Amino acid sequence: MKYIILFSLCIGLFILGMTVIRIGMFNISGNRLKVLLKKLTSSPAKGMVTGTLVTAVLQSSSTVMVLAIGLISARILTFPQSIGIILGTNIGTTFKTELITFDLGRILIPIAIAGGLFILARNVVWRSLGMVLLGIASVFTAMKGFEMLAVPLTSVDSVSRLLMSLNEHLLIGIAVGACMTAVIQSSTAMTGIAMGFLTSGVLGLEAGIAVMLGANIGTCITALLASIGGGEEARLAAFAHVWLNVIGVMLFIPLIPVLGSLGPDLAKSPDVQLAHISVIFNVLTSLMALPFAERFGRMIMYLHAR
Incomplete structure (x- = not known):
């Protein structure tokens, strides 16, 4: 029980x-990013580039989706304009996944101290920078915790059985990744947990890929919740986000063994392998969908317009 409590913490x-981190980055550049979303979404390609950049800065695809849905609800953006943004958020979120693979163990304490000092400053920019640094220290401390607790958790019967089923059945891995992400509201956190188990050797790379794919579906719950009461076009944008991720995952399920065998060629460490495979998945699905963005939008309207 103590391991489960520590893992939950x-x-x-x-x-x-x-x-x-997200709040700090938004305080620094939030208004400019809103303007960017409004101005540079005249075509799906521009929207994808804009969505990628804004997501990379805010470090949250869910936040950018909520921003976009808010702008749609306010009739500043239209549903067709949001499709490019959706494609871009899936690419931009991979910056976080790559970020958490860095080894900052030796400088975590100095980063946390610097963040604590900066957050006391009167200047908004310095305070926001302090929040970013404290956030980074928290994220990497949690990642170390995932790695340290992965092996002890295997002594818990229910966890051991779950890990065995994940390694043996990829569809269970996708389902667990989707459900856990829907609960904790963070695909990056779910991928980070998978990385911790990968690094400790209790989870195979193919199972980690399955969990990552499931996390891409589970993260859609945030957009669906944000669209409630936001009007017809906001609801369509949320459904477009769901369909894009579900179709992408379905297309990649048969490729999981191929990606698993490709992993060692991409990097030595299994967590970095998973991060690179996440980039491959998200970039390829967005690029494949881009030429069909307008037809995809019409499909969503046909399926979900009232």
Whole structure:
């Protein structure tokens, strides 16, 4: 029980860190990013580039989707304009996945101290920078916790059985990744947990890929919740986000063994392998969908317009 409690605390610390980073980055550049979303979405290609950049800065695809849905609800953006943004958020979110693979263990304490000092400053920019640094320290501390607790958790019968089923049945991995992400509201946190188990050797790369794919579906719940009461076009944008991720995952399920065998050629460390495979998945699905963006939008309207 103590390992499960500690693991839950690590999840909370990870999510808290990502939230603090997001708030700090938004304080620094939020208004400019809103203007960017409004101006540079005249075509799906421009929207994809804009969505990628804004997501990379805010470190949260869910936040950018909520921003986009808010702008649609306010009739500043239209549903067709949001399709490019959706494609871009899936690419931009991979920056976080790559970020959490860095080894900052030796400088975590100096980063946390610097963040604590900066957050006391009167200047908004310095305070926001302090939040970003504290958030980074929290995220990487949580990642260390995932790695340290992965092996002890295997002594818990229910966890051991779950890990065995994940390694043996890829569809269970996708389902677990989707459900867990829907609960904790962070695909990056779910991928980070998978990385911790990968690094400790208790989870295979193919199972980690399955969990990552499931996390891409589970993260759509945030957009669906944000669209409630936001009007017809906001609802369509949320459904477009769901369909894009579900179709992408379905297309990649048969390729999981191929990606698993490709992993060692991409990097030595299994967590970095998973991060690179996440980039491959998200970039390829967005690029494949881009030429069909307008027809995809019409399909969503046909399926979900009232």
